[in-house]
Amino acid sequence: MTRHHPNAVRRSAITAAVALTAVATGTLAAPGAGAATPAGTPKLALIAASPSVTVDRWDGEPGVYLDLGTYITVDGGPLELRVTRKSYNDPVVASQVIRSGGRTLTKTLPKGLVTDFAGLPGFLNVAISDASGAKVADTTQSFCPNNRAGRIRPDAAATSKYPDGCSDNPFTLGGVWGVDKGWAAATSQGFRGNNPIDLPAGVYTAKVSVAKKYRTLFGMADKTQTIKVTVREQTSGGGQGLTGLRRGQKNVSKSPKPAATRPAGRAAVPADAPKPDLRALPAYGIAITDGGGEGAAPGKDYLAFSATVWNGGPSPLVVDGFRKPGAEKMDAYQYFYDSKGKQIGYTPTGTMEWDPREGHQHWHFSDFASYRLLGADKKEIVRSGKEAFCLANTDAIDYTVKNANWHPYNTDLATACGEETAVSVREVLDVGNGDTYSQYRPGQSFDVTNLPNGTYYIQVIANPDNRLKEQSKTNNVTYRKVVLGGTPGARTVTVPKYGLIDAP
DSSP: OEEOOOOOOSOOOOSSSSOOEEOTTSBEEOOOTTOOOOTTOOEEEEEESOSEEEEEEETTOSSBOOOOOEEEEEESSOEEEEEEOSSTTSOOEEEEEEEETTEEEEEEOOTTSOOSSSOEEEEEEEEEEOTTSOEEEEEEEEEOTTOEEEESSTTSOSSOOSOSSOOOOTTOOEEEEEEOTTEEEESOOGGGTSOOBOOOSEEEEEEEEEOHHHHHHHTOOOOOEEEEEEEEEEOSSOOOOOTTOOTTOOOOOOOOOOOSSOOOSOOBOOTTSOOOOEEEOOOEEEEEESOOGGGOOTTOOEEEEEEEEEEOOSSOEEEEEEEOTTOSEEEEEEEEEOTTSOEEEEEEEEEEEEEOSTTTOEEEEETSEEEEEEOTTOOEEEEOSOOEEOOOOOEEOBTTSTTOOSSOSOOSHHHHSOOTTOSEEEEEEOTTEEEEEEEOSBTTBEEOTTSOSEEEEEEEEESTTOOSOOSOSTTSEEEEEEEEEEETTEEEEEOOOBTTBOOO
């Protein structure tokens, strides 16, 4: 199993030359000459942490992933962007939020500037020259404002309120990007965010600047940072790939703690208690494989895919498992909380089981989701064998919903799912966050070797046995159309667009 980890005002300049004022609607508009820039407008600058950097080129890698140590600093007021789309049939809309004099002012960014939830595209221009002065690379890089580096002033807030990272899940619905006042954000996401550049070992000069459209948009000075870059060849111990990691995984050491003891007293689900709202997203990352790795099956064709179930809130999904002495399974309970976070109820909700297989080795909650391959008539043909999961916040799906948690703790398997010797474990799916599994192994993916060519649907079902209590069950099922072709042992798959989403 591979777990993946990790959202019509034409004139949008917020600059010193073209200032903006608030209008009665609370939006920002371009006034006449001489108008003042609203208080709280962020002041952005591009800086370089060091005049020189050393990057490694690992044996077998296609190039180097440039982290040149450049940052965007923010002062005056926080940089905050809200990125949303109404549905998968609507384009992404990005707006800047400025809080000024007790008012919240918004400005819609130019149409088409932001097209997904991975960051600001084409933000940086990077030109690289070799020792002779000849230009060997000229590229652009995107910028995720949530790549926080740290404070630039000792009096800045000790922690930033904004989320970590931007989402690359194609079915993200809403994102919040920001850099707090007095903080700086790294312009590079390292190997996660930008394509490698084919540079042999040697010494180079990089010139880094912010693209003109963004300098105009944010009122930034036209300043180029020059950095000496030394590329080293490395032949062992390297590799910067994401093999084995799941989408959005972060190296965090803090994990949700289960209740001190098994719940006692009469189980009750308060009728008025806020509950989670589990929602299934359409499958993506769809491909034909032979099972891959140790599970490879020459001559067999498997339809592999990734699937996400997320929590639209307004309350987190909290499930604790408790183990009786000598028992192989844990008894699972779902907990409920009031608007102030006080526990007000619980109910039994199935079991958790230990999965000892390589790549798993953690406690799985049973029947969180189900995956099925349906025929053109949407009748079941194949069911995935994977229906038990470790719950973890792998993807930020919509951080604009009520009570969204921008800083979830349990974002990787090691912190979220417990050890074999555990007597209890807590698994949480926070509001606004999704849990993504990639079904690439036999038993998880669908065996389509002998299926006839034609139209099929990948069905993703959240809470398939209705064991979990939630706000609504009307959004628990999605379908993604696929078209199988080819011949046994050499099957093909075509994946039509889902609304405006062109992500197989």
